Each structure stands twice: as structure tokens, then as C-alpha cells.
Amino acid sequence: MKNIISKRRIVQGLVGASLYVLVFYFHISLLYVLIAGSILGIILGKVFCRWMCPMGFIMELLMGNKKGSEAGQMYQYHKLGCPIAWIGGILNKFSLFRIRHNPESCTSCGVCDRNCYISSLNENFSLYKAEKKASGNSFSCSRCLECVSSCPKGSLKYSFLPFGRSEK
Secondary structure (H helix, E strand, O other), rough: HHHHHOHHHHHHHHHHHHHHHHHHHHOOOOOHHHHHHHHHHHHHOOOHHHHHHHHHHHHHHHHHOOOOOOOHHHHHHOOOOOOHHHHHHHHHOOOOEEEEEEEOOOOOOOOOHOOHHHHOOOOOEEEEOOOOEEEOOOOOOOOOOHHHOOOOOOOOEEEOOOOOOOOO
16 A cells, blocks of 8 residues: 555546546546546545646645645645535545554554644644544545555554444
């Protein structure tokens, strides 16, 4: 999983370029892109923004390697007008795949929260603190999975979570 996450920008660039070609060269309706993004939201959560969106790819190129709240603030602006981001954000709490925290292996080092732009923007969210809201369920979480790849103990996983079970 860490190998795939480390190649996220490449995946986003390839898929984003493909979507661009489909829409502007082959004249595929944006409605189909919206429907596909919504279906992905039900299954994977708000992954479209950080894994497939052509505009998201351009935003990340412009931001460079900024991390934490600075990147999060810039990234939030571009998602304001996107209906796929709205639908995916709403579906984050209900998606079949979610970010799960294993408290038994967690050392509470905080590396995940430092790499999560949601936790760095809002102190009410955390990936490992039980008394705070789960960052991965946040409307704003785009499932970049930096938190999962940065966890030194592997205490965070992005995996199937049946309905009715809790992440924390």
C-alpha cells in the first residue's frame, strides 16, 4: 500500500490526463464523470480529488511539496466549486473503505496528524486521539493517505470497513 501511495501524484496525473482527453477530445459528458466520481465516493470515499482530478493535479503541481496546514488551506479553495468533492465529502463517513486506526500498535507519536492536512487545519480532528473526531471521516478529507504511509508502526490502514463498525 505504501508503494502505491508514494506514486499517488503519478496516478493522479495519468488518470487526470485521461479524463481531460475523454471530456475534451472525445466529448464525454461531465455528467458521466460526476456519476463515476459519486460511485467511487460510495466505495472509496473522497478519492477523486487526490487520485484522479485533473484540476487537483494542477493544484498540487503549483503547491510543490508543501505539507500540513499551508497545503491544506490552498487545497481547500480549489474544491469549493466541485460537485464531485461535495458528494465525496458527504460519503466519507459512509464509504465502504475507510482509514482505520489500531490503538494496540499505535505509540501516539503524532506523525500521522502532522502529515494530515485535516488535523493540521483543525485541532478538533485527529487520527489517533480517541477523544477527537476522526480526520478520515471529515468532509474535507480527500484520502491522500499521507497519514497511512507516514505511520512508522503501520497503525493506520485504508481498508474495507463494514457498516456499523467504528474506526476508533
